[in-house]
Amino acid sequence: MAANKGRAYFGLSGYHFDPNDVTRILGLEPTSVNDAGTRGSLEKPVISSWEFSTRTITSDTQELDIYKLIDNEILKKIEPIKDKIIEICKSHNLSPRISVELILSIDKDETTPDVGFGARIIKLCAEIGAFINIDYKLSARV
Secondary structure: OOOOEEEEEEEEEEEOOOHHHHHHHHOOOOOEEEOHHHHOOOOOOOEEEEEEEOOOEEOOOOOOEHHHHHHHHHHHHHHHHHHHHHHHHHHHOOEEEEEEEEEEOOOOOOOOOEOOOOHHHHHHHHHHOOEEEEEEEEOOOO
């Protein structure tokens, strides 16, 4: 049967911004970017995005613990640059978020992953004006 899979990421999105500016200002290499907004017009605005992601964890290789994933891989990188994140969100009118993407196994013997957010990440989200998003799907039937 299929295992549970998950990843977490910190993302910034907005209209008419170049993700390379974010990388330069934050000093953090993203795992993915979308610069479509740099080509959008005022009449038809398009969103650009900048994302720093964890690797995708699979429960058949290790425990899928979202608390640990966010604390160990996301928080350690973005907490020290909190002021820069606030500054760039204001100057470029960006929307910050912490996201979790899960693909949940339909196998009745598969354990449910731990999903939650500790006090430090909640505090950081409040300070930078970020929202939290959880996206989940069921694995394909086999």
